[in-house]
Ligand SMILES: NC(=O)c1ccc[n+]([C@@H]2O[C@H](COP(=O)([O-])OP(=O)(O)OC[C@H]3O[C@@H](n4cnc5c(N)ncnc54)[C@H](O)[C@@H]3O)[C@@H](O)[C@H]2O)c1
Ligand SMILES: [Zn+2]
């Protein structure tokens with residue numbers, strides 16, 4: 001029996017979903033596999049494709065037409081000398097995140113799935129959004145995405161994977177955010193730094209310091225000559 | 227308090243700055259009783275580290291008395307007399323667990339700076355520029371010590387400051403450099419540089435079983451100390467070509483291991499020296515590797531090159547062909563000070579070594595600008611300065 005084009009599309013999507021699931025679970029660089037797909041779309045698909053998120057799954061549309069497609073995607077991995085369960089537990093309590101994510105003012109948990117995020121913007125201002133957890137697998141994986149009305153449209157995941165031979169846990173964060181343009185874009189650029197890779201890298205490093213050493217190394221507040 | 231601050235190339239001043247305070251739970255505050263100037267400080271003094279900022283407090287070889295403790299430090303008490311390793315180490319990461327303390331993952335808040343140049347960041351260091359953390363140093367009346375529960379070593383009664391002060395850096399540095407020479411019975415070790423690190427390198431090479439140690443420098447009193455205090459054979463490289471002399475002295479085979487205890491500001495002679503100075507001045511080359519080049523070429527086939535000398539950036543004209551074709555091994559690193567504290571303290575206690583013999587100058591902290599000047603220019607036979615706050 002000849003397959004219909006609908007079948008073919010379903011087939012493609014399930015292949016794509018499988019490819020994604022293994023990419024996220026494996027040791028490769030996730031961003032290399034991202035190609036034209038949006039992270040949000042991929043995360044939604046592997047979680048079972050909740051249609052509520054579909055509106056934002058594809059890049060392009062009006063944003064791109066206006067030349068405002070400033071979607072930024074970053075990926076960073078760090079190995080932490082602690083069991084995955086311990087790291088997962090700390091992270092899953094989202095209200096802990098501002099301890100090591102310097103740009104966050106607060107995260108308030110509203111329900112099991114939904115939380116409210118407030119991030120610092122320049123000159124004392126702040127940007128806010130609500131986010132939903134899209135999928136979680138205990139001690140392994142948490143993905144999230146902002147819901148409609150966010151100042152910054154963003155999504156991402158964190159994955160905890162035991163390193164070979166009991167060498168701790170590989171913690172990978174992949175994030176995508178699409179600033180809405182205009183003045184706010186500039187503000188967002190400041191929040192995430194000129195180099196978002198470095199920013200996320202530093203935050204993961206602070207997470208590692210907190211988990212391994214019990215505190216975050218700093219020199220803020222030490223003396224210096226004038 | 228008073229502290230020695232860097233203000234620019236060859237400009238250090240004793241400033242009055244705020245006292246340090248506890249910032250993190252694992253911190254301690256030390257009242258400093260003795261503090262030294264190291265050859266590594268000269269690289270900062272001479273302006274070869276682009277991540278120094280005006281006002282930075284220098285110093286990484288210091289000891290003293292515990293005066294304040296963070297809430298998480300339980301293994302030392304107020305009033306304890308302690309030495310402080312110059313490397314800052316958390317004690318719980320992959321590297322600390324493997325006894326590789328100077329490679330600690332968690333002590334450099336500015337790791338990103340180093341990652342850009344080196345790929346991955348080594349440990350934070352006291353008073354040693356912002357790329358290694360920007361920590362205030364110990365040429366001061368007080369210092370804050372992070373991770374004090376792993377970074378303070380108690381000194382048993384009956385030992386003077388001068389006997390134990392160099393456990394902070396140069397004694398373990400000379401010792402680790404000798405270990406890195408992979409010394410076998412009958413071996414000859416050649417050591418470039420008779421500064422404090424080279425002097426302890428010579429001693430340690432003998433302690434680890436070297437048959438002969440040949441030391442190379444051009445400063446007469448340093449060669450004299452190497453010869454008289456540590457029984458090294460010496461070569462003044464301004465009088466003879468060090469490579470040729472080494473070949474003759476080792477029966478035409480070459481030294482089994484070669485140590486570069488000079489580092490990035492090696493003095494060069496002739497055209498090669500001119501070439502490196504010009505390139506370094508123009509910042510086309512950050513480090514001048516004269517001693518390292520010679521060590522590689524002089525080393526016997528299949529031998530080992532140990533590099534305690536500090537490099538921060540890039541070098542030119544490395545004889546990689548010699549390194550590869552002669553099948554050499556190179557070992558290096560900032561010293562894993564924590565690893566050596568106990569074994570070396572024991573050697574001091576049982577009289578195998580009294581490291582205080584290298585001290586030529588005892589000065590007041592206020593005299594730091596003068597001390598840097600004489601140490602750098604080897605004036606007044608200066609080999610090692612200890613400052614008293
Ligand atoms: N690896 C570590 O953890 C560590 C620790 C401390 C010091 N260091 C480094 O070790 C090196 C030596 O330190 P130091 O305190 O003995 O310094 P120092 O400046 O007192 O001694 C350097 C000596 O090398 C000699 N020299 C210069 N050019 C030479 C050449 N071409 N051939 C032979 N000798 C030459 C100088 O005359 C001087 O005596 C420095 O680079 C310092 O930064 C490393
Ligand atoms: Zn030193």
Ligand SMILES: [Zn+2]
Pocket residue numbers: 315316317318319320321322323329330331332333
């Ligand atoms: Zn560590």
